[in-house]
Amino acid sequence: MSVTVRVPAKVNVQLAVGAARPDGFHELANVFLAVGLYDEVTAAPAGELRVTCAGPDAEQVPLDRTNLAARAALALAERHGVEPAVHLHIAKDIPVAGGMAGGSADGAAALVACDALWGTGASRDELLDICAELGSDVPFSLVGGAALGTGRGEMLTPLEVGGTFHWVFALARRGLSTPAVFREFDRLAEGRDVPEPVASPDVLAALAKGDCDALALAVSNDLQPAALSLFPELSDTLAAGRAAGALAALVSGSGPTTAFLASDAGSAAEVAAVLRASGTCRAVRTAEGPVAGATVV
Ligand SMILES: C[C@](O)(CO)[C@H](O)COP(=O)(O)OP(=O)(O)OC[C@H]1O[C@@H](n2ccc(N)nc2=O)[C@H](O)[C@@H]1O
Numbered sequence: 224m225s226v227t228v229r230v231p232a233k234v235n236v237q238l239a240v241g242a243a244r245p246d247g248f249h250e251l252a253n254v255f256l257a258v259g260l261y262d263e264v265t266a267a268p269a270g271e272l273r274v275t276c277a278g279p280d281a282e283q284v285p286l287d288r289t290n291l292a293a294r295a296a297l298a299l300a301e302r303h304g305v306e307p308a309v310h311l312h313i314a315k316d317i318p319v320a321g322g323m324a325g326g327s328a329d330g331a332a333a334l335v336a337c338d339a340l341w342g343t344g345a346s347r348d349e350l351l352d353i354c355a356e357l358g359s360d361v362p363f364s365l366v367g368g369a370a371l372g373t374g375r376g377e378m379l380t381p382l383e384v385g386g387t388f389h390w391v392f393a394l395a396r397r398g399l400s401t402p403a404v405f406r407e408f409d410r411l412a413e414g415r416d417v418p419e420p421v422a423s424p425d426v427l428a429a430l431a432k433g434d435c436d437a438l439a440l441a442v443s444n445d446l447q448p449a450a451l452s453l454f455p456e457l458s459d460t461l462a463a464g465r466a467a468g469a470l471a472a473l474v475s476g477s478g479p480t481t482a483f484l485a486s487d488a489g490s491a492a493e494v495a496a497v498l499r500a501s502g503t504c505r506a507v508r509t510a511e512g513p514v515a516g517a518t519v520v
């Protein structure tokens with residue numbers, strides 16, 4: 224018997240970043256949208272904990288106990304006094320180190336899969352607690368849809384969304400480390416006051432209405448200058464997407480994936496084709512959001 228869980232990537236339609244806290248994390252107002260690029264994690268009984276991974280970026284994924292899927296299984300097993308004797312197989316389609324919460328997605332998926340496989344019957348709140356221990360983005364991967372994340376991003380308030388948004392994602396030729404991007408944010412902020420991060424009423428209203436033109440005017444990412452500083456070539460990708468007719472162009476989370484909002488599926492396909500031909504990125508994907516979070520299939 225095995226359990227397979229499908230889990231989406233995310234894009235941040237607003238990422239407001241405050242000053243560094245004493246614990247090193249940054250206070251955020253993080254508006255997450257789950258988009259239809261998926262990993263699948265399959266949990267099956269095994270002699271001992273084992274992780275395997277397949278997919279285009281699989282060789283970049285650690286297979287030891289630092290893998291977020293393995294850490295999720297160990298955390299659940301420890302809380303419930305269960306042997307973590309499980310084979311976790313990750314079918315990976317979310318770009319690795321791309322700012323789309325790929326590792327976080329696998330953590331949330333493994334948790335749901337192991338809970339079902341072992342019959343541990345953890346409550347939603349307990350699963351969310353474990354997710355928050357694993358990483359700031361992991362709780363959102365569990366719940367999906369759209370949500371405002373406060374604190375370091377782990378305290379979620381679900382958001383209503385009045386329609387479907389069409390996105391194009393340009394994958395970069397190398398990854399960016401999330402801690403390095405936050406450090407660069409701090410360096411760029413030296414000597415000036417960083418305001419408290421607050422959710423933009425315009426972003427929330429545009430999501431609630433399902434209004435892509437309004438969302439295009441309202442999206443923002445405070446990590447974008449830091450990501451561009453570490454990876455200047457991303458400006459060319461953003462410019463290529465804008466020139467192709469995208470309504471908005473921004474870095475996704477800590478990058479280096481760039482995200483482009485389109486008015487419908489047809490124009491998303493056109494923007495994707497122009498980006499592919501531009502030579503400014505490694506690959507291009509289209510996806511819609513919001514979609515559901517980690518779900519047993
Ligand atoms: C950039 C985002 O992806 C936006 O959704 C997230 O804020 C990052 O979430 P994540 O990858 O789950 O991050 P974590 O695993 O919790 O933290 C990784 C590292 O990112 C930095 N970090 C993360 C979240 C946060 N609010 N402040 C931070 O400064 C810290 O250096 C931390 O050590």
Ligand SMILES: Nc1ncnc2c1ncn2[C@@H]1O[C@H](COP(=O)(O)OP(=O)(O)OP(=O)(O)O)[C@@H](O)[C@H]1O
Binds near residue numbers: 401
């Ligand atoms: N299951 C996993 N899949 C991918 N990377 C993982 C996984 N577990 C741990 N990692 C490690 O985490 C690093 C970041 O990968 P990940 O794909 O999660 O980045 P990300 O999408 O930029 O994250 P985020 O958007 O949450 O900041 C990788 O370089 C890898 O070493």
